[in-house]
Structure formats: C-alpha cells, structure tokens
Amino acid sequence: MIPVDEALALVLDNIDPLPTETIDFDDACGRLLREDVASDMDMPPFARSAVDGFALRAEDVASVPARLTVVGEVPAGTLPDFRVGVREAAQIMTGAPVPEGADAVQMVENSKWVDADVEILTPVKAHQNVAPKGSEVRKGDIVLRRGTRLDPPAVAVAATVGKTRLEVGPRPKVAVIATGDELVAPSETPGPGQIRNSNGFSLVAQCRSAGAETSFLGVARDDEASLETLIREGLDFDILLLSGGVSMGRFDLVEKVLETFGVRFLFDAVQLKPGKPLVFGLGDGTLVFGLPGNPVSTMVTFELFVRTALARLEGAEDPTRALLSATLEKKLRNRGVRRAFVPGWVRTGESGELHAFPIATRGSGDIVAFSKSNALLIVPEEIDKLEAGDDVRFYPLDSFLIKEDLWQAGRNPS
Structure with missing residues (x-):
C-alpha cells in the first residue's frame, strides 16, 4: 500500500500525451489548446465608440450647454468619410469608428436635439467613451496560450482573430467494464443477493464529463472467460477502467486475467479512504485502472486518478484539480x-x-x-x-x- 501522492506521481510519470489533432474552432469548446494563438490585427482595429451618442471635440463642450452642428452619422460597420471640425459633431453608434477630428463621445442621454443641431448638456474629457486603436490587443500579441482549456470566451477570441483551425489535444478513448455476478441492468428488479449496476454508468458519465470518448463494454461475470473477452476488447482503448474484482476475495480475478494480457502493475493498493484497493497498470499502449467495486470508492478514485490521467493524455502540464x-x-x-x-x-x-x-x-x-x-x-x-x-x-x-x-x-x- 503506497501513499496517495506517490501513487498519483506513478500514474503521471507513465503517461505520454496523445498526438495533437487540428479541428474547427467552433468544435473546440472543452478541448485543451496545444498552440499559442496570436492576433492577426490590432484590436480594436480603429478608434471605437463605446456608447451610442455624438462624436465631438472635448474642448468644444468644456462649457455647457454647447450647441454643435451635426455633420453626419456613423452606424456600426461603416467607415466615416468626413471629418469633425470645430463646434461640430457626428451621431455615432456603439462599436462604430470615431471620425477624424473627434477625440471623445458623449452619450446620447446627455444631449438633446435642437432643430438639426445637437445640444450637449454635460462636458466630456478627451478620449472619454473611446477605445483607441490597438488599446486591447496589438497585432502579434498572444491572445490564447498553449495549455488553455478552451471555454466559450476562448472560442470567441479565436473567432475574433480569425483562427478557424486549432491544434488541440485529442479526446482520450476510454473503455468501461463493470464486474460481478451480482450485477443486473438498471431496468431489472434485483433478485436475492443482486444489485443494479450503477458503477458502469457512473464511470461513463464521469468520463464524458471530463471530455473523453467513452464506451461501456458491458458486465464481466466472475469467471476468467467472461473477463478475458471484455478485457481483450478494452485493451484497444487509451484507458481501460474496470470496476470491482480487485480486492483480495476468492472471486476477485481481474488482476490475474490482466496479467495474462501482459499488463504490468505499478501498484495495487493506496493509502486512501475510500478506495484502498486501487490497481494501476500498463498494457501495450493502454492505461489500466482497476477501481474498487463500492460505488463511492469508484467515483472518488476516478476523480483523484482517472480524471487526472485523462487531462495528461490531452496534454495538460498540470492536470491535477486545484484544492x-x-x-x-x-x-x-x-x-x-x-x-x-x-x-x-x-x-x-x-x-x-x-x-x-x-x-x-x-x-x-x-x-x-x-x-x-x-x-x-x-x-x-x-x-x-x-x-x-x-x-x-x-x-x-x-x-x-x-x-x-x-x-x-x-x-x-x-
């Protein structure tokens, strides 16, 4: 029986991240980024109005009320072809480019129309309500770092800088096998000495919540032939999870059968409560976890060990969840x-x-x-x-x- 930290270190030391894959950015939410992403332009690409209102020269409204001649309007998505001069203003929408000559924008709430002119009721300072060109990001700046777990804002950033293909860690492929003669399907009524199989489905749910492609291979009965059939199939996956059959009872056969397939065990017990009879081994390209059969032990050992292993396979440098x-x-x-x-x-x-x-x-x-x-x-x-x-x-x-x-x-x- 080894300490928890030592067991976790053994798991991580024996994992090489899976090869990188390139996918469309709009399918990348939840994936681990494996490249730095740089901006292809200044952001904003022009001096941008932060509000609906009037673009003007701040010095013209130092004393209010101030009546200005409206010389044009700038909807979002257009580039103004005029200049704002002395005691002039342009009606402007949020997100639109500020025309040349103007150095501030007053909100529409602080103005009123007077015939074809606008009367500004409150002064503004130079640069107020204006986001200068490149004030958020400069062309070439790194906007998404390698190792980022991509979330909806990160997807928006990728779209903003035109990065439509992203290098990410692949989704690990996981096989789940539940074991035990006592297990029946959730749709069945258990007979004497039987219980419904919950571990197989909780593990599938946990794996999918961690972003893995997961297959439930079925329930292996407490005999070597049944275990051999499902384990042979499971060793074609990146990770094989078996629930139950790893304690020291007469019918706990999982380790014995895994050995016949050449699985090398690194530990078979951890100083952990719940979850002491946790087994970890290495197959030919497959990480093998034998998890305890009690439902809470199964879920706890998944959280501490399997979830961490999945993140390392994706390429996470620090895959452990922060305490x-x-x-x-x-x-x-x-x-x-x-x-x-x-x-x-x-x-x-x-x-x-x-x-x-x-x-x-x-x-x-x-x-x-x-x-x-x-x-x-x-x-x-x-x-x-x-x-x-x-x-x-x-x-x-x-x-x-x-x-x-x-x-x-x-x-x-x-």
Whole structure:
C-alpha cells in the first residue's frame, strides 16, 4: 500500500500525451489548446465608440450647454468619410469608428436635439467613451496560450482573430467494464443477493464529463472467460477502467486475467479512504485502472486518478484539480493511516468565505449520500481528526458551483 501522492506521481510519470489533432474552432469548446494563438490585427482595429451618442471635440463642450452642428452619422460597420471640425459633431453608434477630428463621445442621454443641431448638456474629457486603436490587443500579441482549456470566451477570441483551425489535444478513448455476478441492468428488479449496476454508468458519465470518448463494454461475470473477452476488447482503448474484482476475495480475478494480457502493475493498493484497493497498470499502449467495486470508492478514485490521467493524455502540464480551503463546521474523524476524502457540502458565507459541512454517510456504498455532496473534505493521514473551526482542504467536485443554489433555497443536504 503506497501513499496517495506517490501513487498519483506513478500514474503521471507513465503517461505520454496523445498526438495533437487540428479541428474547427467552433468544435473546440472543452478541448485543451496545444498552440499559442496570436492576433492577426490590432484590436480594436480603429478608434471605437463605446456608447451610442455624438462624436465631438472635448474642448468644444468644456462649457455647457454647447450647441454643435451635426455633420453626419456613423452606424456600426461603416467607415466615416468626413471629418469633425470645430463646434461640430457626428451621431455615432456603439462599436462604430470615431471620425477624424473627434477625440471623445458623449452619450446620447446627455444631449438633446435642437432643430438639426445637437445640444450637449454635460462636458466630456478627451478620449472619454473611446477605445483607441490597438488599446486591447496589438497585432502579434498572444491572445490564447498553449495549455488553455478552451471555454466559450476562448472560442470567441479565436473567432475574433480569425483562427478557424486549432491544434488541440485529442479526446482520450476510454473503455468501461463493470464486474460481478451480482450485477443486473438498471431496468431489472434485483433478485436475492443482486444489485443494479450503477458503477458502469457512473464511470461513463464521469468520463464524458471530463471530455473523453467513452464506451461501456458491458458486465464481466466472475469467471476468467467472461473477463478475458471484455478485457481483450478494452485493451484497444487509451484507458481501460474496470470496476470491482480487485480486492483480495476468492472471486476477485481481474488482476490475474490482466496479467495474462501482459499488463504490468505499478501498484495495487493506496493509502486512501475510500478506495484502498486501487490497481494501476500498463498494457501495450493502454492505461489500466482497476477501481474498487463500492460505488463511492469508484467515483472518488476516478476523480483523484482517472480524471487526472485523462487531462495528461490531452496534454495538460498540470492536470491535477486545484484544492481549496474552507472553515470546517462539524468535527471530522479519520480512523487509521489512510488519507480520507469525506463527502461534504461547501457553501459561501455572507462575506464570501467558504464553510464546509460533512455529509452523514453509511460508508463507501452509500451513493445516495455521496450524490448530495459538492466536495470531498480531506483529512490528512497524519492526523485522526479535525475540529469544528479548523481549516479543511477540499477537492471541489463538478457540482461545486452548480449546487450552490440549493443553499439559497434553504436546503442543506448535510
């Protein structure tokens, strides 16, 4: 049994990123960028009005009210072919080029029409409400860095600079196998000693949320022939995930069968709670994870190890999810020498500070309790408890932001 950090280092040290692929920018949201992207022009490419109003010379409206002659208008998308002179103005729209001679724009709310002229009611300073040419970005500036996880604003940036093809990390291909004679399909009613298969589907969901192309190969029964059939197929993927069958029981056959396919194991137990019987090995071009069979253990080990491996395959230099800190509101205990990751609920206080509440659970099989969490509260292996009021580090789950609205509705899952 090895420490969590050592196990994670072994995983990352044995992963080479997959080859780069080039895709259309509008399909790139969620992908990891593998090139720097530079702007092909100054932005804005001209002095741009920030408001609807009147382009004018600031010195002409130093004393107000000031009546100016309107010499033209500039809609967005047009280039003015006239100049603004002394005591003149041009009606202008947001985003339109400021005509030559003008050095400021007054908002339309601070003006009124007087016959064909405009009366400016409030003075403006030079350059007010004007974005100078190149004030945001200069031609050649890097606007998207290699290693960026592309989100909607990043896609907008790519469109803005005309970068319609992007080099990105590919989506890793993952195979998922659930194991166990006790498993039946979710649509079936379990008989005596049976349970519905949840792990296979939770792993597929987690993989897809991490951006992987994922295939559920099915349920392998507790015999070598069934395991061999599905494992042979799974070793054609970038990652093979098996849930269950990795403990020390008589029917836990996964490691034995994997060895017949030449999989080399780097560890088979981690000082982790839940998730001790975690197996990691290397096939011929395939990363193999044998995850514990209890549902919460399966999901926790995915978050800490598999999600990180997927990001490294895409090319992330720092693929681990950042840990955050909160004030613990209830005591947390940790029996034994393993690092504990406890389901919890983290919310913001009145001043924006974070508060962490452990969620009562019946153990690593209590998937209903786990589903109410938005974080994993960490109790280090070197201590046996954290008191209320202590700082606690936590691993934010995907639901960390999404589920915050439950608190605003007055519902506390802890």
